[in-house]
Amino acid sequence: xxxxxxxxxxxxxxxxxxxxxxxxxxxxxxxxxxxxxxxxxxxxxxxxxxxxxxxxxxxxxxxxxxxxxxxxxx
Amino acid sequence: xxxxxxxxxxxxxxxxxxxxxxxxxxxxxxxxxxxxxxxxxxxxxxxxxxxxxxxxxxxxxxxxxxxxxxxxxxxxxxxxxxxxxxxxxxxxxxxxxxxxxxxxxxxxxxxxxxxxxxxxxxxxxxxxxxxxxxxxxxxxxxxxxxxxxxxxxxxxxxxxxxxxxxxxxxxxxxxxxxxxxxxxxxxxxxxxxxxxxxxxxxxxxxxxxxxxxxxxxxxxx
Numbered sequence: 372x373x374x375x376x377x378x379x380x381x382x383x384x385x386x387x388x389x390x391x392x393x394x395x396x397x398x399x400x401x402x403x404x405x406x407x408x409x410x411x412x413x414x415x416x417x418x419x420x421x422x423x424x425x426x427x428x429x430x431x432x433x434x435x436x437x438x439x440x441x442x443x444x445x
Numbered sequence: 446x447x448x449x450x451x452x453x454x455x456x457x458x459x460x461x462x463x464x465x466x467x468x469x470x471x472x473x474x475x476x477x478x479x480x481x482x483x484x485x486x487x488x489x490x491x492x493x494x495x496x497x498x499x500x501x502x503x504x505x506x507x508x509x510x511x512x513x514x515x516x517x518x519x520x521x522x523x524x525x526x527x528x529x530x531x532x533x534x535x536x537x538x539x540x541x542x543x544x545x546x547x548x549x550x551x552x553x554x555x556x557x558x559x560x561x562x563x564x565x566x567x568x569x570x571x572x573x574x575x576x577x578x579x580x581x582x583x584x585x586x587x588x589x590x591x592x593x594x595x596x597x598x599x600x601x602x603x604x605x606x607x608x609x610x611x612x613x614x615x616x617x618x619x620x621x622x623x624x625x626x627x628x629x630x631x632x633x634x635x636x637x638x639x640x641x642x643x644x645x646x647x648x649x650x651x652x653x654x655x656x657x658x659x660x661x662x663x664x665x666x
Contacts, residue, residue, distance in 0.1 A: 385592065386619065388548040431509075434502060434538065436545045437592060 372417045374445040375424060379433045380411030411438075446471040446662045449486040451516070451532070453478045453507050458493035458529065458642060465642040466490070469658035478510040488525040488661050489516050491532030493585075493640060503546060503588045504534030513539055525569050525661040526634045530586055533626070533636030542627055542636045543601055544593035550619030554587040558651070560612035561625050561639060565605040568632040569664040573656040580609075580653035582644040584617050589638040591620035591627075601627060608635055 381387040387409045394408040414432055418424065424442050433440040448466040452459050452475050463473040474486065483489070497506035507513065513535070520526045520541055528536035536542040549555060563571060563578045574580070593601060598621060601607060609626040616623045618638075626637025641654030 385547065386550060386590075388550060388552045388590075392552045431505060432501070434505070434545055436594060436597075437547060 372419060373421055374415070374417050375421060376443045376445060377414040377416070377424070377428060377432055378411060378441045378443070379414065379428075379438050380409060380440075382437055382439055385437055446487045447485060448473045448488045448490055448658075449476045449483055450474070450490045450492055451476050451478065451512055452492075453494070453496035453510060455496045455498055456492050456494035456531070458531075458640070459490075461640075461642040462490045462492040462529065465645045465654060465658045468645050469655050469662070471658070471662060476512055478507070478512050481511050481515040483515050483519050486519070486524075489519060489527070490642075491516070491526065491528040491535050492642070493530030493532060496531055496535060499531070499588075502538070504531060504536075504538040507531075507535045508539040517541060520629070520634050523631065523633050527570055527657065528634075528636035529640055529642060530589075530638055533638055534588065536634065536636045541634050542629055543597055543606070544591055544624075544627060546588050546638070547590040547592050548588050549586070549590055549617065552587075555589075555617045556583070556585045557617075558582070559584045559615050559617065559639065561609040561637075562612050564607040564610055566608040566628045566632060566635075567605070568608060568628045568635050569661040570628075570635045570657045571608060572660040572663050574660075579612060580641075580644075580656065581651040582654050583640045584638070585640055585643070586618070586638050589620065590618040591622075591624040591638070593621065598622065604630060606630065609637055609639075 390409040610623040644654035
């Protein structure tokens with residue numbers, strides 16, 4: 372078995388509403404000087420092999436129209 | 446006409462969809478997510494809700510339900526398929542419709558009555574309406590911002606695949622080109638974010654939603 376971590380994030384240029392919401396809350400919490408906040412997600416998994424991880428990302432874990440992904444085999 | 450109304454774990458607007466079809470003079474049958482036999486079904490509705498909890502990404506998991514395989518075959522043969530709200534998201538994730546739906550620009554869930562303008566698309570669902578006509582139906586979603594990459598958007602516009610646009614000044618979510626609904630290239634598959642199935646009873650004022658549900662039967666007849 373291998374362990375892998377998949378990082379999925381909104382494509383550059385697409386408005387990330389979640390990131391924007393986090394960013395706009397920061398000043399009220401006393402965090403200044405922080406910008407360009409983007410929120411993605413991490414999927415951790417174990418697999419018999421890494422062979423089909425790309426296909427898994429293309430078909431399910433990410434939507435290639437709106438998201439980029441990176442696979443890290445640990 | 447018999448409509449098959451899909452039901453996933455987490456669907457919640459399937460009864461309203463059935464009610465709308467029945468008020469439009471048709472019969473309905475609920476189709477559980479693992480059914481693959483669509484014999485006797487004349488049209489499919491993929492209803493709103495939160496299929497599979499909307500985990501991972503809205504509509505992402507429902508695309509793999511066995512019933513969706515049958516719906517793809519049904520659509521390929523030209524059968525009418527209507528996806529509403531979560532159903533629209535599912536059809537986009539399945540690749541039956543172009544584009545994707547993102548979190549509303551304002552991040553909030555919205556729920557209010559609004560106006561849609563009928564666009565130029567040709568579809569059995571639009572057979573009772575004309576381009577430019579305005580219908581009033583509920584907007585009710587949090588992930589309704591229509592997005593397509595520039596080349597895809599250009600193609601959708603050039604092919605007249607936009608079915609509905611939000612009326613001027615009423616785009617509630619930041620959708621590109623005010624797009625509220627699109628059709629596939631053949632026009633038999635349609636998806637839209639607003640809810641025609643919630644606008645079918647004079648008690649709730651507008652009955653404009655009925656026009657969509659009556660459309661395919663008119664074409665059939």
